[in-house]
Amino acid sequence: MKRPTIDDIARRANVTKAAVSFALNGNPGVSAGTRERILAIAKDVGYQPSSAARALSGGRAGAFGLVIDRPARSLGIEPFFMELISGMQSELARVPISLLFTLAEDQSDEIALYRAWWAQRRVDGIFLVDVRRADRRWAVLEELGLPTVVLGNPRDTRDFAAVWHDDAAAMRTVLEYLAGLGHKRIGRIGGLPALRHTQIRNSAFRSVCRRLGLTGTMRSGDYTGERGAVLTRELLAESARPTAIIYDNDVMAIAGLTAAQQVGFSVPSELSIVAWDDSPLCELVHPAVTALHRDVPGYGAHAARQLIAASQGKPTSGEYAEEPELTLRGSTGRPRR
């Protein structure tokens, strides 16, 4: 099957392709009558401009890039990214811009990919996720001049637009809730310590515990169920064991729940459990897990809108800080005396 080009339309309309281009892009230079005729023909033959030709001529690729460099094994079971992508695409589809999605081995890989995409003119912008301390990606993206929207705290984002959730506020909400139930000793099993949002949550955990007079104990996990289970057993083995544990993702929380039940702790009477990200997983187990719920597709959609603006050189419309909402389920309750 032959794909119609701008020249085919020009021939059928008895004008040159320049006229067709004007008509299709709403530019002046054609009469209203001719424009309508051209539009009708284009619609009739199902014309869509070649993305390659457009990219070459217009200097824009019509695509954004998203790279994730966590191990695929831990990634797979995190609903977060699928929902994020789904939200991004709801916005990108109408432009239309497509999404190049790639998993990388490590940050060097990721950076190499950005350089390759840039040199090949494959993308007009980048969604940056999983901000790390001493993140080497900033410098590269700035050097390349690739428009970027950061999904993370704006304190780190330099000149890039940022979209984020207020993790510190959420931590406050959770701790106040647990303190209100009567918990005194609280554990936290965090995510990868190199990630910036882990650090933000860590420091919020520390400061809020101090303010509320709680005893906080922290461990660093890696989002896998294995580590979640191991660290949970570790915390429960302590002499002054916590009566509640906050996990940095749903997978670790569920693994922790299972591990706790297995060594004989009843949830929630002997141990309360809170997960940072909500997902259908949290309702899969018994008791269902209390979780911080975020509108992840909305988060992705917002990031997409920002990146569309940024890639067009428009000023990005400030930030976006929504506080995750605590969804109460069966895994939290008053601690047994």
Added chain:
Amino acid sequence: MKRPTIDDIARRANVTKAAVSFALNGNPGVSAGTRERILAIAKDVGYQPSSAARALSGGRAGAFGLVIDRPARSLGIEPFFMELISGMQSELARVPISLLFTLAEDQSDEIALYRAWWAQRRVDGIFLVDVRRADRRWAVLEELGLPTVVLGNPRDTRDFAAVWHDDAAAMRTVLEYLAGLGHKRIGRIGGLPALRHTQIRNSAFRSVCRRLGLTGTMRSGDYTGERGAVLTRELLAESARPTAIIYDNDVMAIAGLTAAQQVGFSVPSELSIVAWDDSPLCELVHPAVTALHRDVPGYGAHAARQLIAASQGKPTSGEYAEEPELTLRGSTGRPRR
């Protein structure tokens, strides 16, 4: 920052861009010495060809497309697709071809996307997943002439290359294993009935049960935990309730496990549980769930190799049928008398 073009290299090497093109692509027309000089310069300036120019000139986009049209909610927690993508990319990265990944609302959406990608020359090939009965996508992809590799049973694939797992053989393995343990009444909670692989598993289930003299009961799920739990309770409420249930994915299996335990059935002594897809999820719960394990990244990598070949017009090297392997864990055992 300025991106080097083929002309920049030509200038520096004192040749025309045609010579540079010959040198870079390994074509005859330049002497060995000149070729080396050009290659050195290209490497020095970090040259990478513009994908747009290449696409326009060469008529190939340098990208493959993958569309999934299950609801994002149920998709998110399935590790399957992330692992699949990760496997695909391990092969695509070396060509290099990038992957356009999109979630669609329904099959009409998906088809519209194929047409748009085709008209815009955005992709050179399609990975087709979730084959359905009376699938409308075949006709469209054939009409458009888009090279396609099907991840599914070759009986359905017409002229397209196929990569698949032998679901029927796997069903036989599972049922023989359960029968060997002494189970007589076996339940099955399948996936979406419209999906071809669900049908294949259904009919294998029926025929193997008949052959082994087992009583089989089937229900149709939708891969979500909710349905998995509901259907499990339904099966367990029957007078001649099954002593083992086979689920079509890990999420339903885990939900089923939780549901069964909640209504007082002990696993595995009163109910054995088998999940079709293995994932870290299966080890997250207690008891850990016996599952059919597939090398999903390998599956994706193989599909990618096939599609690369197909998009270059090479004959695709036949099919690939690997039998999923039954990984035994705590959720299966002899039924209590």
Added chain:
DNA sequence: CGCCGAGACTATATCGGTTAAGTCATCCGA
């Protein structure tokens, strides 16, 4: 009546590659 300006198009350059066709110089064999 003739000049000016605006509107409606056309002609053409351009983006950065690939590739067919053309131009030399060199070497080989009869």
Added chain:
DNA sequence: TCGGATGACTTAACCGATATAGTCTCGGCG
């Protein structure tokens, strides 16, 4: 010693858009 083949390039067309510079026509106005 000369015709022809070969190698090493160059020239130029092409892919399908966008955008700028012309061209032509017509209407208005002094």
